[in-house]
Amino acid sequence: MLRGALIGALAATLSRAVMAQSCPMYATDFASFGGPPDLADGDLRVQWCIAGATVTSSNFCNSGGALKLDASGDDPVVLVATGGAGCTAIEIRFNYAQFAASQTVVKYGTTTATAVSCSAATPNILGALTATGGACTAFSATIPLNGAPGVCIRLDHGVNTNAITIDDLEIRRVGCCTSGGHSCCEAGGPGCTDAAVAACVCAQDPFCCQTQWDAQCVAEIAQFGCGSCAGGGGGGGAPCLDALALDFGTLYQGGSVCARFPSVFEACEGTAPFLTSSLGCASTSDIAMRFASGLPYSAAVTRCIGFASRTAPVLAFTYSKQTGTLGPRIDYSLDGTTWVSAWSAPVVFAGGCASVELDLAPLAGEPSVRFRFSSGSSVSNLATFDDIALLEATSGPHACCEQGTPTCEDAAVSACTCAVDPYCCQTAWDEVCIAYATIYCGAQCPGLPVCGSPTAGACTAEHATPACADADCCVEVCTLDAFCCETAWDATCVQETNALCFVSADVDRDGRVAAVDLAIVLDTWGSTGGAADIDGDGTVGAGDLAAVLSAWTG
Numbered sequence: 070m071l072r073g074a075l076i077g078a079l080a081a082t083l084s085r086a087v088m089a090q091s092c093p094m095y096a097t098d099f100a101s102f103g104g105p106p107d108l109a110d111g112d113l114r115v116q117w118c119i120a121g122a123t124v125t126s127s128n129f130c131n132s133g134g135a136l137k138l139d140a141s142g143d144d145p146v147v148l149v150a151t152g153g154a155g156c157t158a159i160e161i162r163f164n165y166a167q168f169a170a171s172q173t174v175v176k177y178g179t180t181t182a183t184a185v186s187c188s189a190a191t192p193n194i195l196g197a198l199t200a201t202g203g204a205c206t207a208f209s210a211t212i213p214l215n216g217a218p219g220v221c222i223r224l225d226h227g228v229n230t231n232a233i234t235i236d237d238l239e240i241r242r243v244g245c246c247t248s249g250g251h252s253c254c255e256a257g258g259p260g261c262t263d264a265a266v267a268a269c270v271c272a273q274d275p276f277c278c279q280t281q282w283d284a285q286c287v288a289e290i291a292q293f294g295c296g297s298c299a300g301g302g303g304g305g306g307a308p309c310l311d312a313l314a315l316d317f318g319t320l321y322q323g324g325s326v327c328a329r330f331p332s333v334f335e336a337c338e339g340t341a342p343f344l345t346s347s348l349g350c351a352s353t354s355d356i357a358m359r360f361a362s363g364l365p366y367s368a369a370v371t372r373c374i375g376f377a378s379r380t381a382p383v384l385a386f387t388y389s390k391q392t393g394t395l396g397p398r399i400d401y402s403l404d405g406t407t408w409v410s411a412w413s414a415p416v417v418f419a420g421g422c423a424s425v426e427l428d429l430a431p432l433a434g435e436p437s438v439r440f441r442f443s444s445g446s447s448v449s450n451l452a453t454f455d456d457i458a459l460l461e462a463t464s465g466p467h468a469c470c471e472q473g474t475p476t477c478e479d480a481a482v483s484a485c486t487c488a489v490d491p492y493c494c495q496t497a498w499d500e501v502c503i504a505y506a507t508i509y510c511g512a513q514c515p516g517l518p519v520c521g522s523p524t525a526g527a528c529t530a531e532h533a534t535p536a537c538a539d540a541d542c543c544v545e546v547c548t549l550d551a552f553c554c555e556t557a558w559d560a561t562c563v564q565e566t567n568a569l570c571f572v573s574a575d576v577d578r579d580g581r582v583a584a585v586d587l588a589i590v591l592d593t594w595g596s597t598g599g600a601a602d603i604d605g606d607g608t609v610g611a612g613d614l615a616a617v618l619s620a621w622t623g
Contacts, residue, residue, distance in 0.1 A: 092246035095323030112152020129166035157244030172227025179217035269295035349389020360444035396445020470514035485510035
């Protein structure tokens with residue numbers, strides 16, 4: 070009786086706590102030049118009236134794009150509608166920066182509207198944006214709804230032309246967060262479906278019922294003697310997934326990826342990853358997962374995935390990032406607590422969208438594997454993941470001139486390449502590995518503008534593409550003149566080839582200085598330039614004859 074009464078009291082406390090709990094509703098980093106996206110999720114709506122503001126590519130907060138206001142008429146309005154959800158308040162958070170005061174004021178007005186209006190009434194003042202000097206400054210405020218189903222928020226620029234940028238805007242709803250909608254053995258929002266288990270855990274760890282039911286809360290079910298998740302017990306726990314395939318869809322949605330894809334991600338860490346409609350791997354019609362900044366690293370942890378029946382597992386995905394930055398990275402865990410690094414993106418990144426097929430053969434047969442997709446950096450690195458899928462490796466190794474899983478079909482080329490870059494045998498055989506295989510290991514991959522490629526062109530002839538076919542000579546020339554391997558193999562590169570890669574007097578390039586070289590000098594006597602101009606003075610003459618005679622090999 071006493072225990073039952075205690076559980077009942079805790080459940081009532083949980084209900085009261087959830088009523089005041091805030092949860093994600095919408096977020097944008099202003100990455101798309103088309104403007105911030107709208108949200109339509111049932112009764113929950115976020116709509117923008119930009120009202121003269123523009124998206125700019127730079128911002129003092131250094132996270133990509135930002136919303137710029139620089140005129141008195143630049144007064145964007147955002148409508149936040151909650152319908153019949155019964156929300157008690159709306160929280161708004163964003164960063165802003167300005168060198169000189171723009172006199173921007175944040176205003177609001179409650180509303181029953183379900184569509185945004187640029188002229189919406191916003192009589193109440195939330196606060197003024199006063200920080201100057203270019204510092205990235207955080208603004209946050211809570212707007213009471215007082216029974217209204219929505220609110221209009223206006224960024225009211227003052228009557229001047231000083232610019233202010235708004236970035237990383239987040240909207241959260243208060244008092245209407247769905248609680249207990251997931252199994253106690255799955256991470257999610259505060260609480261879980263089994264009230265007794267929730268009350269038992271939250272009696273010792275209130276975080277689980279007040280903020281988030283994360284992976285630690287799941288572990289505490291057994292730790293605190295509240296139940297068990299073994300075999301699907303303990304409040305309806307689900308077995309491990311037997312597949313993983315996620316492309317994040319084509320519809321932008323606010324909130325964390327854990328809230329949007331609870332069947333895949335059981336927990337988020339740090340500031341949760343979110344969805345983005347641009348950057349690298351995603352266009353406005355293809356959504357990707359984007360990471361936030363800060364410590365601990367922004368990360369999303371998958372539910373356990375069964376590998377028992379897999380013999381050659383491969384994790385395929387695409388990613389993008391800002392070159393020169395750390396991350397992103399992928400870790401795995403067999404017990405949900407100990408993490409092992411599986412992959413980390415190289416610091417130097419060529420841009421665009423890179424594809425990786427990560428060899429997971431060592432994990433074949435494991436009953437439970439979790440993956441943690443992480444920013445790998447505490448600062449903004451613009452990192453995204455997309456098109457994540459767990460596959461089985463195709464039979465037989467791939468060609469050395471094709472991207473794919475680690476190593477390639479030619480063992481000698483593979484070993485040589487991996488001695489240059491171990492990544493090629495440990496993680497994936499990417500375009501850099503193909504280039505190394507061609508330059509250093511004789512792979513003869515066609516179509517590459519790199520030293521040693523058989524289609525790169527002769528080192529002794531001008532061509533519009535970079536590099537040339539003689540790998541040793543090409544590397545020697547490009548060490549002196551990077552232009553030759555970055556832009557084009559022009560006349561200067563040819564001259565440098567003649568000076569660096571051959572005997573100065575071996576005019577016919579046959580490896581000997583003999584009668585043919587002498588004949589070429591005599592036949593072209595007095596002409597300007599050319600291979601016979603050995604001393605480079607612009608005319609074939611006595612200096613060139615002397616060079617041939619002094620280097621004579623016969």
